Amino acid sequence: KQEVTQIPAALSVPEGENLVLNCSFTDSAIYNLQWFRQDPGKGLTSLLLIQSSQREQTSGRLNASLDKSSGRSTLYIAASQPGDSATYLCAVRKGETSGSRLTFGEGTQLTVNP
C-alpha cells in the first residue's frame, strides 16, 4: 500500500526566504506526482505535475523535483511571500488509467510572515 509522507508538517518563515517542502512515498512505481496548494476552506489548486519520466518542473517561483527511485519529491519556493501561506499537498498517482487514484500526503502548512 502506497504511503505518502510530508515533512515538515508545519513551517513558518519570514518573507523573502527560500524554502523546501519534502514529500516521500514508499512505492516508487508511480505514474506521476502532483503538488497542490489548499487555502483554508477551499479546494485544491494544482501547482505542478511531474510525470515519472521527468526530473523536475518549474512554474514561476516554484520548482518541483522528482527522484522516483528514492521515492522523494521536493517543492522549492523562491523568495516566499505572505500570499504563499497555505497548506501544500503532494500526491502520487500509481496507475496508467484515468481512474487510478491519487494517494495524498498529510500536507505541510506554510506560514510566510511579512
Added chain:
Amino acid sequence: GAVVSQHPSWVICKSGTSVKIECRSLDFQATTMFWYRQFPKQSLMLMATSNEGSKATYEQGVEKDKFLINHASLTLSTLTVTSAHPEDSSFYICSATGHLNSPLHFGNGTRLTVT
C-alpha cells in the same frame, strides 16, 4: 486552465434530509471524477471514483446507499448525502480529470453542516 465548479459551496441542513452536491467540469470532458471528504486539519480521504455512464466504485467503509453518486455526463457528477446526520458534517471536494497525462483539477469544496 481547466476549471471544476462545485456547488453549493456551503449548505446547512436538518438531520434526516438529503443534500445534493454538484461537480462540473467547465472546459473539458471529465472521464473520471473523484469524490473526497476532508476533516479539519487532515488530508483528503477518497470516498469514491466515478466514471461517466457507469456505477461508482466506493472505497472500503463508505456506504454507497448513503452517498449516492451519479456521473450521467462527461461534465457532471453529483453526490447525494441521503438521510444526513450530524456526523456527516464535513468538507466534501470533487476532482475531475480528462486524459491520463493531464493534472487532476479540484472543485472549491462544499462545507456541509447537519444540525
